[in-house]
Amino acid sequence: MLRSTADHARAQQRLIAVTAAAVRREWDSIGSDFDGGWLRVGPRIVALMTAAQIGAARDGSAYVGQALAEQRITSTPSGAVNVSALTGAYSVDGQLVGDLDSTLYGAVVHARSGLAESLGDRLARGRSWLDMMTVTQVGDAGRAATGVGIAARPRIRYVRMVNPGCCQRCAVLAGKASKDIAFPRHPGCLCRAVPTGDGSTHGLVEAIEPGDVRDLTKAQRQAIADGADMNQVINSHRVYVSREGIYTPARNGMTTTEGTTRRGIAGKRLGAEPKGRAQRLSPEGVYATARNREEALVLLKQHGYLI
Incomplete structure (x- = not known):
């Protein structure tokens, strides 16, 4: 790993941790009158989050040049990153969709929703939501600035760095290179982009x-x-977002359609018909079907998990 990447990751994590702690202190002082309390603490929480976004964006922009310099890659940017355009806003999957001021009121909404036996329980619900928002919104500002900095430089792409403790969705993208400015991520995602050139990413x-x-x-x-x-x-368990916003496993957990076309690994082994899909067992399906480990290994190979 590049030293600049490790330093950048640590700096961003420290910024998020310090911001989250400050936001929690403000939230915990809101009192039992959520609307009245929010008029007092809400602006301070928004100011804390915005300041952290500015710091993250500036650091994310500077990091691009540092990482390329460490690799001895020269690429002159066509312009400077406009930090102000990336801060004070609320993002979903990296897309700016609203302002922080109105969005962060969601802490009050979450505190009031669901079953809670005490004020402490309701404060905990709002605090947890704000923690997630801090991780996502501050991190997104830094990643967005890095993405713009990469896009501004010719012949520069990025490699996805995934932190241990990641989810399946991110794990399969670890080390993947891309020239797109888009950096797919989910709420709470801790992945980062490592700028590089067209050479080896080893x-x-x-x-x-x-x-x-x-x-x-x-x-x-x-x-x-x-x-x-x-x-x-992991791909056999690819997840979807339902209308309710819930991630659900493919099919019934026993079978999947992932990789089952004629060009897919499993499709080739299972004899998929032209323009059709074969029936592929998921790992759960394999172990539910196999009578012993030998049969399980045969099925794992047949369904494309052992290659």
Whole structure:
């Protein structure tokens, strides 16, 4: 890993931690009258978050040049990153969709929603939501500035750095290179972009191991322990966002359509018909079907998890 990348990641994490602690202190003083209390603490919380975004964006912009210099890559930017355009706003999946002032009132909404037996419980609900917002909104400002800084330089792309303790969605993107300015991420995502040129990306980021992925199922971990390719296992559990905003596993948990076209690994092995899809077992389906480990290994190979 580049020294500049490690330094940048630590600086961003410290900024987020300090900001989250300050936001919590303000929130905890709101009192039982949420609307009246928000008139007092809300502006201070917005100011704290905005200041942290400005710091994160400035650092994210400067980091691009530092990372390229460490790699001895020269690329003159066509312009400077406009930090003010990336701060004071609320983002969803990296897209700016509103202002922080109105959005952060969501802490009050969350505190009032759901079942809670005491004021302390309601404060905890709002505090948890603000923690997530701090991680996401401050982090997004830094990542957005890095993305703009990369896009402003010719022949520069980025490699995705994924932190241990990541989710499955991020794990399969670890180390992937992209020339797009877009940096797909979800609320609470801690991934970062490592700027680089068109050459080799070997050693830029650390590999993600199964133990680094926090939400693998028992069957997924067993399949990987039996020799299955981690990305194939994870892709079989690709998730969707329902109308209710809930992430749901593919199919019924036993089968999946991921990788089952004629060009997919599983599709080739299962004999998918032209313009059709084969029926592919998920790791859960494999272990529910197999009578012993030998059969499980055969099915893992047949369904494209062992390659």
